[in-house]
Amino acid sequence: MPSSSLSIPARLGPEEVVDDPHMGFGRFKPAAKLTLMRYLQDLQDAEIPTSPVPPKYHTGRLPNGKPGDGKPRLLLMGQRRSGKSSISSVVFHKLPPSETLYLETTTRIKKESMHSFMDFQVWDFPGHLDYFDPAFDVDNIFDEIGALIWVIDAQDEYLDAINRLNTTILNLQHSYPNILVEVFVHKVDGLSDDYKSDTFRDIIQRVQDELSDAGYENPPVSYYQTSIYDHSIFEAFSKVIQKLIPQLPTLESLLNSLCANCRIEKAYVFDVLSKIYIATDTSPTDIGSYEICSDYIDVVVDVSEIYGWDRPSENGNVDEAIEETGNNDAESLITMERKGNNYLYLREINK
């Protein structure tokens, strides 16, 4: 993969859950150049290997695509106040979830480019926008799309949201039959377990029934229960992003063999910046193991922030000081005594 900055926390032993301490990349002082961040900061200038093979999804065209700016798009759509901007701010800008209360309504399409393990764009749509209005260039919106993420507020009346979702799917069905539609049943944090699963089932049922009444059987729609107040939103995004990574089967089989050869129970490749996991081995995934690995990254980044800065050497030469502090790739191992002989191991790998 071109331009990737990844780490592999591998978990051994049963799951443990730790509360999210919300890592904030905005907190990094320019002088505190820890190793994990260096790659991220350097990505703009990252070398792209020259390849005779035309670029695939991650750098170029999608199955529906026409040549354009070459970055797959994730479109965030849904009703007003359903939580689209909050999702994008929490996942990609490390905004603490409680601060999303102060986000203003989006009034025009907000386009952001992400440079990370792969380049992609996130387009945040205003809730009220009718993108099938003739004034809009529909092709321009949907041509290079990687996935359409439809956000439904599970705490609110959702029938209108379902209607709009179905209209959108049906409108796109003929011109863009391969578009992945990812439905985030969002804000589930405020719901009791029973109500949460009833709502989730109800939404799936209604979408499927309406589409099948309209003659569209087996649409490519997936559903997730999400909240910005826990790891579920990162997990859901991980699964969406993984669908866009053509190398996923290769990564999975490499991780399978890592697990088999090193007797590791579960291994993940993480994108440090977003804490999206790009791949994991094919053993069953549970959110607990994802959460603890993700929190572990926070801890390592926080510790690196304290100790990983460039210290001027005695003669004031910063370059020498870097040599002294030896900024190698991050590597870390902890034992979790409470649960017996379990280890959590993180190894940073470069792009």
Ligand SMILES: Nc1nc2c(ncn2[C@@H]2O[C@H](COP(=O)(O)OP(=O)(O)OP(=O)(O)O)[C@@H](O)[C@H]2O)c(=O)[nH]1
């Ligand atoms: N309880 C809860 N509230 C959330 C969650 N996500 C977002 N919110 C709240 O929902 C409200 C609306 O969020 P926004 O992100 O502005 O919604 P939007 O879809 O971008 O809205 P528009 O810009 O008007 O289209 C904010 O007060 C958020 O704090 C969540 O997972 N749980």
